[in-house]
Amino acid sequence: MRFVIFGAGAVGGVVGGLLAVAGHEVALLARGRHLAAIRSAGLTVETPTDRHLVRVAAAETPAELGMRPDDVVFLAMKGNDTGAALRSLAPVADPRTPVVCLQNGVANERAALxxxxxxYGICVMCPTTHLEPGVVRADCAPTPGILDIGQFPGGVDETAVAIASALADAGFVSEPDPAIMRWKYAKLLTNLGNAIDAVCTRTPEVAELTARARAEARGVLDAAGIGYASDAEDAVRRGEILQVRTERGGGSSWQSLTRGTGSIETDYLNGEIVLLARERGLAAPLNENARRWANRFAAEGRVPRSLSVAEWTATLGSAAPWGLAAGPRGLGDKP
Structure with a gap:
C-alpha cells in the first residue's frame, strides 16, 4: 500500500511525513515553491519534540507521479481546490482506488464519490502549521492528532481499518467509525470561526461573534435534518489527547492569508451553511458575512486580523464587503 498525499501542506505534509517516518511508503503531491523545496531538500516535519527530514517521491500532478494499483490517495488540499484535484486524478487512477478525504468541510466526499x-472521510482534529516552503509542523505532542475514519456515506470496511492502523503506526489516534460524517459536521461547526479569526482583530468580541455564527449554523443543520456530534461528545473524544505544545499563530484560514495564497476555503466552511440555508429558503447572515469578508481578504491580499469587529458587523445583511452599494439588486447585478 502506497499513500499518495495529494496536497502536502500543513495537515497533508504532517500526516504523510509521519507515515513515512513510521516506515510506510509515501508519495507527495505539492506545487510551487513548496514542491521545489521538497524536491531539492526533502520535507522537514517538525514536532514539539523532534525534527524529521523526509525524502520521498514528490510531483506536481498525479500524471507526473504515476499512479499504481496499490495506491491509497489522501486528498489534503483545501475544499476550494478539490474539484481541480479530482479532475487531474480521475484520468490516471483506477476508479476503484481508495480516496480518503483528509479535509475539513463536508462537500469533498460527495465530489470524490x-x-x-x-x-472515505476523516474527521481532522490535528493542529498543524505550514508557513514556509518545505516545512510543516505538528503542534501537538505526544499525539499529533485524532484522525478517525469511515466510509462515505457510511460504514467501515477492511480498507478503513488498514488505514486507521497505519495512522496509528505514525503516532495518531485513529479509529474506524461507521458514522464519520456525523463527526465531520461537528468539526464543520468548529471550523466556522476560522474565517472570523483570520480577518478580525483579536478582541473578546470575536469569541462572541463566533459563537453566534455557530448557533446560526446549528439552526440550519437542524432545519435540514442533518445530525452532528454534540459538544459534549466532542469533548469526550478529544479528552486530554490533543496537547498543543507550540505557539500557534492561527488556524488554516489565517495561514492561507499569511502565506498570501490568494484563496481561502471559506466557501466550503461557512459557505456550506449558507448553501444549506438557501436551499431551504432560510438566511444565514453571519456565515454569509464571514464568507464574503474572508474571500475579500484573500483576493486583495489584506493583512490578516486587520478588521475590527465593528467594521465586520456593520456589513451584516448587505453587499458592502465587495464594495457594492447596499439596497435592492436587479437581476443583472452581482451578488
Missing amino acids: RLFEHV
Whole structure:
C-alpha cells in the first residue's frame, strides 16, 4: 500500500511525513515553491519534540507521479481546490482506488464519490502549521492528532481499518467509525470561526461573534435534518489527547492569508451553511458575512486580523464587503 498525499501542506505534509517516518511508503503531491523545496531538500516535519527530514517521491500532478494499483490517495488540499484535484486524478487512477478525504468541510466526499467507488472521510482534529516552503509542523505532542475514519456515506470496511492502523503506526489516534460524517459536521461547526479569526482583530468580541455564527449554523443543520456530534461528545473524544505544545499563530484560514495564497476555503466552511440555508429558503447572515469578508481578504491580499469587529458587523445583511452599494439588486447585478 502506497499513500499518495495529494496536497502536502500543513495537515497533508504532517500526516504523510509521519507515515513515512513510521516506515510506510509515501508519495507527495505539492506545487510551487513548496514542491521545489521538497524536491531539492526533502520535507522537514517538525514536532514539539523532534525534527524529521523526509525524502520521498514528490510531483506536481498525479500524471507526473504515476499512479499504481496499490495506491491509497489522501486528498489534503483545501475544499476550494478539490474539484481541480479530482479532475487531474480521475484520468490516471483506477476508479476503484481508495480516496480518503483528509479535509475539513463536508462537500469533498460527495465530489470524490462521483468519480471513485471507494471514498472515505476523516474527521481532522490535528493542529498543524505550514508557513514556509518545505516545512510543516505538528503542534501537538505526544499525539499529533485524532484522525478517525469511515466510509462515505457510511460504514467501515477492511480498507478503513488498514488505514486507521497505519495512522496509528505514525503516532495518531485513529479509529474506524461507521458514522464519520456525523463527526465531520461537528468539526464543520468548529471550523466556522476560522474565517472570523483570520480577518478580525483579536478582541473578546470575536469569541462572541463566533459563537453566534455557530448557533446560526446549528439552526440550519437542524432545519435540514442533518445530525452532528454534540459538544459534549466532542469533548469526550478529544479528552486530554490533543496537547498543543507550540505557539500557534492561527488556524488554516489565517495561514492561507499569511502565506498570501490568494484563496481561502471559506466557501466550503461557512459557505456550506449558507448553501444549506438557501436551499431551504432560510438566511444565514453571519456565515454569509464571514464568507464574503474572508474571500475579500484573500483576493486583495489584506493583512490578516486587520478588521475590527465593528467594521465586520456593520456589513451584516448587505453587499458592502465587495464594495457594492447596499439596497435592492436587479437581476443583472452581482451578488
